[in-house]
Amino acid sequence: MSINYEQSTTDEQFASTKLSDDEDSEDTNGKTSAIAIEHSAANRRRLEKDEADVGTDPDVEADAEADADADGEASGAANTHVVAHHYNELKEAGLKERNKSKIFFMRNFNNWIKSQLINEYMALIKHQKRVGDALRVLDMCCGKGGDLLKWDKAFISHLICTDIAEVSVEQCQRRYQDILQRAEKSKFGHKFTAEFFACDSTMVRLRERYKDASLQLNLVSCQFAFHYCFESLQQADCMIRNAAECLQPGGYFIATIPDAYEIIRRLKAAGPNARSFGNDVYNIEFECDTETLPLFGAKYQFHLEGVVDCPEFLVHFPTLIKLGRRHGLQLVRRSTFADYFKETLPQGRQLLQRMSGLESIQAHRYSTGEQFEHVRRLLGTQRGRPLGTLSKNEWEATTLYLVCAFKKCKNSWDSNGKPLFEFDD
Numbered sequence: 001m002s003i004n005y006e007q008s009t010t011d012e013q014f015a016s017t018k019l020s021d022d023e024d025s026e027d028t029n030g031k032t033s034a035i036a037i038e039h040s041a042a043n044r045r046r047l048e049k050d051e052a053d054v055g056t057d058p059d060v061e062a063d064a065e066a067d068a069d070a071d072g073e074a075s076g077a078a079n080t081h082v083v084a085h086h087y088n089e090l091k092e093a094g095l096k097e098r099n100k101s102k103i104f105f106m107r108n109f110n111n112w113i114k115s116q117l118i119n120e121y122m123a124l125i126k127h128q129k130r131v132g133d134a135l136r137v138l139d140m141c142c143g144k145g146g147d148l149l150k151w152d153k154a155f156i157s158h159l160i161c162t163d164i165a166e167v168s169v170e171q172c173q174r175r176y177q178d179i180l181q182r183a184e185k186s187k188f189g190h191k192f193t194a195e196f197f198a199c200d201s202t203m204v205r206l207r208e209r210y211k212d213a214s215l216q217l218n219l220v221s222c223q224f225a226f227h228y229c230f231e232s233l234q235q236a237d238c239m240i241r242n243a244a245e246c247l248q249p250g251g252y253f254i255a256t257i258p259d260a261y262e263i264i265r266r267l268k269a270a271g272p273n274a275r276s277f278g279n280d281v282y283n284i285e286f287e288c289d290t291e292t293l294p295l296f297g298a299k300y301q302f303h304l305e306g307v308v309d310c311p312e313f314l315v316h317f318p319t320l321i322k323l324g325r326r327h328g329l330q331l332v333r334r335s336t337f338a339d340y341f342k343e344t345l346p347q348g349r350q351l352l353q354r355m356s357g358l359e360s361i362q363a364h365r366y367s368t369g370e371q372f373e374h375v376r377r378l379l380g381t382q383r384g385r386p387l388g389t390l391s392k393n394e395w396e397a398t399t400l401y402l403v404c405a406f407k408k409c410k411n412s413w414d415s416n417g418k419p420l421f422e423f424d425d
């Protein structure tokens, strides 16, 4: 069975914007806002296309079985221990080392994208609630707790943190204790309760590990990690069930994942027999035959300067939509990082600046070299105000990703007690 991982080309604009908030001069600020409006419409059109690509047949099992038959083997969970080992061994870099990193700004930019996504969906959830209502969040594959401050700022009341890497979960819990201590010392500090446990979200039913198994969640977040479950149908189904089953109707599941269409586009662009591509900061290498990629287990080795070096799997997006529907999740957003940046920049400009999500570049300082050629093209080489942007290599790495969001539908039950979901079609 041949799986289509290709899609029409995406636009290749660089993130570049005026960093300060003043509106006095006509520059990329105005242009970006205009692009943002077009992209909201583009996002809607893409959602419609994504839904159409899924087709009417919801039988993922049949697709996956046909796919495994064609390959002559069924895929299992052979890679989870490699991934767990990699993240357990990863040292927590100090501030000094992080500042020196070649991807310092890109990491901040990615962090900003996560903040924008979390803020967007927390705002929608709060809109449905009354002041003082509990807000409960699951941070699935939480890592070392890179999003703890975001949860704190979102004024949630309870957080569940889980990850396959025990060392990361311990660090996450320590960070949480620090936040709590600071809140206790401060008169206006916000406090939220939290629980932590290490486990494989692709193999274990998470609700059985919660302190309260009947807990209703408002938001489930899985940042830069969901793709690990596409090793096999069983793992993907388990992870999506974990994301969906405790979500209240109207709650959201949000994620950032590598964009399989973009990965395959770049692979094809690298040459007819190419198996790898990348630049100074990231590299992707396929070991398998890239002409007959499977639906699950489409494995590649991903390297990102100093932070990731382990196997990952392509997420076939139409299949993700199908699996989501099976668990009552309806796709409400799929946007590439490039599009999401343009769309949310008007509301997120100050935060982007505070988070140092872009590098401040003066064109005349970079009159040679290709990393900031786009700034020269935009501003020329005359002295003037700096422009916030990312280097070409960092931009190429960050635009491998997309953000997506699913809404949990209302449900009723059939005579066998199985849920029947009510999708808005």
Ligand SMILES: C[S@@+](CC[C@H](N)C(=O)[O-])C[C@H]1O[C@@H](n2cnc3c(N)ncnc32)[C@H](O)[C@@H]1O
Binding pocket: 080, 083, 084, 087, 140, 141, 142, 143, 144, 145, 146, 147, 162, 163, 164, 165, 168, 199, 200, 201, 202, 203, 222, 223, 224, 225, 228
């Ligand atoms: C790139 S890190 C992202 C961490 C965090 N979400 C963030 O955004 O900072 C990916 C995380 O996924 C976790 N992970 C990978 N496979 C997993 C699995 N099967 N179950 C639970 N966690 C997993 C890793 O241990 C790692 O902490």
